[in-house]
Amino acid sequence: MNNADVCILIPTLNEAATIGELIKNFKKEGFSNILVIDGNSKDGTAQIAEAEGARVILQTGKGKGQAMIQAFELIESPYIIMVDGDGTYLAREASSLLKPVLEGRADHVIGNRLNKYSPGAFTKLNLIGNHLINTLFDIVYGVELRDILSGYRAFTLESIRELELNKTGFEIETEISVECILKKQRVEEISITYLPRSKKGATKLNPVKDGIRIGSTIYRLAKVHNPMFYFGIIGFAFILAGLFTGTFVVAQWLQGITRIPLSILTALLIIFGLQMFIFGMLSDLIVTLHRQTVNLIQDRNKQRR
Ligand SMILES: Nc1nc2c(ncn2[C@@H]2O[C@H](COP(=O)(O)OP(=O)(O)OP(=O)(O)O)[C@@H](O)[C@H]2O)c(=O)[nH]1
Ligand SMILES: [Mg+2]
Incomplete structure (x- = not known):
């Protein structure tokens, strides 16, 4: 396997404070194939990413989910690592995330943030919401996954193309996790570090509104499974x-x-x-x-x- 076979996929919306450093860090780790899918950021995120040598595409619609689905269609590399652009995940942990996929043990690896998160990385509300959502997921799908909402994942192109994805917003991670289970993919979780968001970049997530959307996505998708x-x-x-x-x-x-x-x-x-x-x-x-x-x-x- 060559590192060029791995596409680092980064969705961004106004992440100028962190995107440059993130791309540099992935390059240091030997990953040169970096794709940024940008939601028409107003703070120059796309220009910074391009200057750092990433391939930048502007998303045609709205929401993180729409951006990811659009990107999955374009990628041709056999392996994909998806990571948020807000600098909350470490590039140096990419290889441990990728290992089970490269060794053929897993189709989809989720970076579990809940064992090694830094103080301030989760707000109290986010942590409680996360636990509730993961518990609901475990009850409905009967599999024990601890962090289905994680934004740091590694998988094969083949496995992601098999999933039927429609969600346009922050429900995309939930939908990916549900579809992986329905398509009987081998999913593994690996503990990763989770850092607080940079003070300079604002969150795009509304914990209450998006939390309810995510919960209702799990519930509605349960109709065909449970x-x-x-x-x-x-x-x-x-x-x-x-x-x-x-x-x-x-x-x-x-x-x-x-x-x-x-x-x-x-x-x-x-x-x-x-x-x-x-x-x-x-x-x-x-x-x-x-x-x-x-x-x-x-x-x-x-x-x-
Ligand atoms: N292309 C695109 N990217 C988006 C959109 N919304 C969010 N993102 C990116 O998706 C990633 C995750 O968004 P965040 O706001 O960090 O959400 P989060 O990690 O759940 O919340 P925090 O804990 O506050 O960081 C970031 O890199 C965002 O820039 C969007 O509409 N389009
Ligand atoms: Mg984030």
């Missing part, structure tokens, strides 16, 4: 509401007051909730049968080859 979870949550919410109104109806009835409209509402809530569970069970059956069919076709295809 429908029991998807419908079960809705059913659970309705049954809980039904039990709540039902308790009130019974308490009133014991005091001699009959609440007819509320009794009807209680029955409807519980019936609807139970129906959601039945939907979940049926969808689960469909997903399982579909999975068996796909496995059978894949096995047949392998045998033919």
Whole structure:
């Protein structure tokens, strides 16, 4: 393997404070094939990147996700390292991230920030949000990944091309992680250092708005992988509401007051909730049968080859 076979992909939006140094550091590590996909930065990020010898492309749409998807289409190198342009990740850790991919042990390697982060790298809110999102992911997909939102990753071109990616914003890392699991790729996590963002460059992430978007992406994508979870949550919410109104109806009835409209509402809530569970069970059956069919076709295809 030649280092030119590795494309260092950096999405940037107004990262003039850090992009030059980052490119220099990757060059020092022997990586010369550097692609910056810029979101029409207003602070000269693209010019700095070009001056440092990176190939710079302007993204045609908006959002980090759109930039990444556009870049994946253009890259031809067999290996890719994706890294944020805000100087929060270390170029010297690139080779340890790449190792499992080069050795053929993994298709996709995630740099796990949660073991070695510097003070101030995560705000309290970001850390709590991260834990919640990773826990939700583990429940829905039944795999233990600690840091699905990490922006430092290494993978093969072949593996990233296999994924169906549509998310345009900060949900892109979530979508990549989900798709890797659905496509049965071998995913590995490696501990990496995570530094605080430079004071000179502003964050583009809104922890509340983007956190909710990421959480709802995991939930919506669960429909095809874990429908029991998807419908079960809705059913659970309705049954809980039904039990709540039902308790009130019974308490009133014991005091001699009959609440007819509320009794009807209680029955409807519980019936609807139970129906959601039945939907979940049926969808689960469909997903399982579909999975068996796909496995059978894949096995047949392998045998033919
Ligand atoms: N091309 C492009 N890059 C973007 C866009 N939004 C963010 N980025 C880049 O994506 C990377 C990650 O964005 P950050 O703002 O650092 O998000 P974060 O790392 O989750 O949040 P912080 O912890 O505050 O750094 C940075 O290099 C940004 O410049 C965009 O719309 N287009
Ligand atoms: Mg960042």
